[in-house]
Amino acid sequence: MNRIKIVVSISLLFLLSQPLFAGDIKGKVKAKGVKHSGDAVVYIEKIDGKTFDVPKDHAKMDQKNLTFIPHVLPVLAGTTVDYLNSDEVLHNVFSPETCVDKFNLGTWPKGQIRSYTFKKSGCIPVMLCNVHPEMEAYVIVLETPYHGVTAKDGTYEIKDVLPGKYELKIWHEKLKGASVVVEVPEHGEVVVNFDIKR
Amino acid sequence: MNRILRLFAVTLIAVVLVEVGYAIPSFSRKYKTSCSTCHYAAPMLNGFGKAFKNNGYRYPAGTDPEMTKEEPVSLGSEGYKKVWPEAIWPSDIPGTSPLSIWGIGRINYAAMNDVKWEFEFPHEVEILYAGTIGENFSFFGELEFENEDNQNEIMYPFALQYDWSPGLHIRAGMVHADPTPNHLKLTRNHYNIASFRSRNRWRFRDEQIGLEVWGAGNGSGERGGYTYRAGVVNGQGINDMNKEKDIYGKVTYKIGGLGETGGTAGAESQTSEFFIDNSVTVGGFFYKGTASRAGFNDEDFTIFGGDVDYWYDRFIVNGALMFMNSGMPGIPERKSMVYYLQGNHVIYPWLIGLIRYEWEDADTDQDAVKPVNAFIPGVTVMARANVKLVLEFKMFLDDVNKKNDTFTLQMNFGL
Numbered sequence: 001m002n003r004i005k006i007v008v009s010i011s012l013l014f015l016l017s018q019p020l021f022a023g024d025i026k027g028k029v030k031a032k033g034v035k036h037s038g039d040a041v042v043y044i045e046k047i048d049g050k051t052f053d054v055p056k057d058h059a060k061m062d063q064k065n066l067t068f069i070p071h072v073l074p075v076l077a078g079t080t081v082d083y084l085n086s087d088e089v090l091h092n093v094f095s096p097e098t099c100v101d102k103f104n105l106g107t108w109p110k111g112q113i114r115s116y117t118f119k120k121s122g123c124i125p126v127m128l129c130n131v132h133p134e135m136e137a138y139v140i141v142l143e144t145p146y147h148g149v150t151a152k153d154g155t156y157e158i159k160d161v162l163p164g165k166y167e168l169k170i171w172h173e174k175l176k177g178a179s180v181v182v183e184v185p186e187h188g189e190v191v192v193n194f195d196i197k198r
Numbered sequence: 199m200n201r202i203l204r205l206f207a208v209t210l211i212a213v214v215l216v217e218v219g220y221a222i223p224s225f226s227r228k229y230k231t232s233c234s235t236c237h238y239a240a241p242m243l244n245g246f247g248k249a250f251k252n253n254g255y256r257y258p259a260g261t262d263p264e265m266t267k268e269e270p271v272s273l274g275s276e277g278y279k280k281v282w283p284e285a286i287w288p289s290d291i292p293g294t295s296p297l298s299i300w301g302i303g304r305i306n307y308a309a310m311n312d313v314k315w316e317f318e319f320p321h322e323v324e325i326l327y328a329g330t331i332g333e334n335f336s337f338f339g340e341l342e343f344e345n346e347d348n349q350n351e352i353m354y355p356f357a358l359q360y361d362w363s364p365g366l367h368i369r370a371g372m373v374h375a376d377p378t379p380n381h382l383k384l385t386r387n388h389y390n391i392a393s394f395r396s397r398n399r400w401r402f403r404d405e406q407i408g409l410e411v412w413g414a415g416n417g418s419g420e421r422g423g424y425t426y427r428a429g430v431v432n433g434q435g436i437n438d439m440n441k442e443k444d445i446y447g448k449v450t451y452k453i454g455g456l457g458e459t460g461g462t463a464g465a466e467s468q469t470s471e472f473f474i475d476n477s478v479t480v481g482g483f484f485y486k487g488t489a490s491r492a493g494f495n496d497e498d499f500t501i502f503g504g505d506v507d508y509w510y511d512r513f514i515v516n517g518a519l520m521f522m523n524s525g526m527p528g529i530p531e532r533k534s535m536v537y538y539l540q541g542n543h544v545i546y547p548w549l550i551g552l553i554r555y556e557w558e559d560a561d562t563d564q565d566a567v568k569p570v571n572a573f574i575p576g577v578t579v580m581a582r583a584n585v586k587l588v589l590e591f592k593m594f595l596d597d598v599n600k601k602n603d604t605f606t607l608q609m610n611f612g613l
Contacts, residue, residue, distance in 0.1 A: 066230070087462075088261045088462060090246070090462050107467045107470030108467075110462045132231055132235055132472075133472075133583070
């Protein structure tokens with residue numbers, strides 16, 4: 001009997017942790033004029049009257065083989081990003097953007113982390129390393145947790161979006177695309193494709 | 199026929215006399231990284247560039263294979279190590295061409311020349327090649343064409359190096375006898391220590407061919423550390439001009455800053471820039487050689503000296519002092535003293551100001567030979583990571599040379 005209670009309780013907890021009504025947005029982005037269709041961010045910038053809790057877990061950006069990984073990182077405003085140095089060389093992270101107070105985290109050894117909290121939504125600061133000027137990444141600071149980053153083939157997915165009518169936007173570091181109004185169903189998915197170009 | 203002979207003679211002389219530069223764009227391609235990863239302002243190395251060199255042109259701590267973005271071509275699989283000596287030890291070569299080009303052009307002004315202004319394009323074109331061969335060999339060489347008073351000089355030195363570990367390299371070919379080599383030089387003007395000539399015209403600046411043992415290691419807490427090198431060279435030319443071999447050596451110790459062989463332990467800081475390496479390095483060097491010259495007796499000379507290199511934030515102050523004793527049969531011994539002191543300041547990462555004071559007393563025991571001293575103020579502009587402009591003035595302070603001031607706008611680019 002106790003076992004049944006436990007199973008039922010866990011199942012209820014699981015169900016309550018998920019939105020009762022939520023749909024997915026998925027689709028494909030076709031990028032013209034660049035080598036691949038990856039690293040575009042499809043997102044709902046904000047939902048009027050709705051705020052979201054900042055995730056307790058920190059987002060992560062690695063510095064490995066003289067590259068920021070990932071190259072683009074969408075986060076909810078208020079999220080702290082941990083920057084790990086995975087290389088046997090010194091790295092730095094700074095941003096020249098005023099919306100992140102032109103922060104500069106200095107330099108730190110392999111295996112160590114320094115962090116920065118991104119507070120201002122609507123800000124897309126570039127991340128640079130002043131030891132290796134070829135390194136570059138972007139953090140996209142949003143008011144909602146509804147965002148997806150395209151794979152190299154252009155596919156993306158945004159899961160568990162509250163039902164409603166939203167403006168779906170797209171960002172790419174070099175290309176531009178028109179935003180689309182999307183109606184997310186209570187269950188199931190909606191497909192939205194984008195064409196982006198210079 | 200005379201023309202061919204003349205060209206041949208000029209070429210031979212050039213092989214002996216011309217020095218080389220070190221800035222290797224092919225490393226940028228190999229690792230897909232900017233010049234400033236290794237260079238303060240090419241060819242002058244920053245702290246990491248020295249560590250890269252000290253690892254045998256490899257990334258520190260055995261990470262070179264993972265940092266290499268261009269896959270090398272295998273000349274034998276790893277498994278063949280188990281077959282040796284019944285097979286050739288496995289190796290690899292760079293996946294793409296290791297060739298680079300370094301071009302130098304100048305606008306010159308010399309106050310006392312008949313032609314005061316001139317456009318010297320090119321002054322020099324270097325075809326550089328460098329890289330690694332498998333785990334333990336590396337190479338570095340160049341084919342250089344240089345204008346010298348409308349004569350084309352050609353040189354083609356190279357070095358093959360066995361890299362046992364960062365602490366032990368064995369190098370054959372062009373070696374580092376010069377205590378102030380080009381990879382530490384920011385200016386168009388050479389250090390006076392490198393250009394100072396013995397009585398039979400020997401000087402550090404000329405390429406030295408021979409064998410060298412050298413190495414480096416990190417200091418306490420993986421910061422700073424030591425370097426050493428010792429070698430035996432012809433002294434003059436690819437074919438030695440006398441039966442005596444020259445010997446030389448240099449040791450340095452660096453306090454603070456990036457480890458001489460790299461690594462990131464203990465390097466935590468609130469600031470970082472590719473040109474910052476807060477440290478003090480002190481060094482001592484010697485050279486003992488014999489110089490020959492047609493129509494003169496052989497000259498036996500000994501050089502010893504020391505240098506200091508202090509890096510703090512955007513400033514660098516360095517200097518070197520050299521003493522030379524020269525003996526020739528039948529004439530008095532000559533004692534010389536040469537030194538310089540230089541300061542650099544990074545105004546912006548692309549704009550560096552410098553000033554150097556140099557002093558050269560060819561015969562310290564004879565008042566008849568007046569010392570030469572000069573100021574060299576200059577500005578280095580990194581228009582791009584691989585395009586450098588140097589604006590430099592040389593202002594002599596001594597009475598004999600007072601009006602021989604020179605001014606140069608030098609343009610360099612690397613591909």
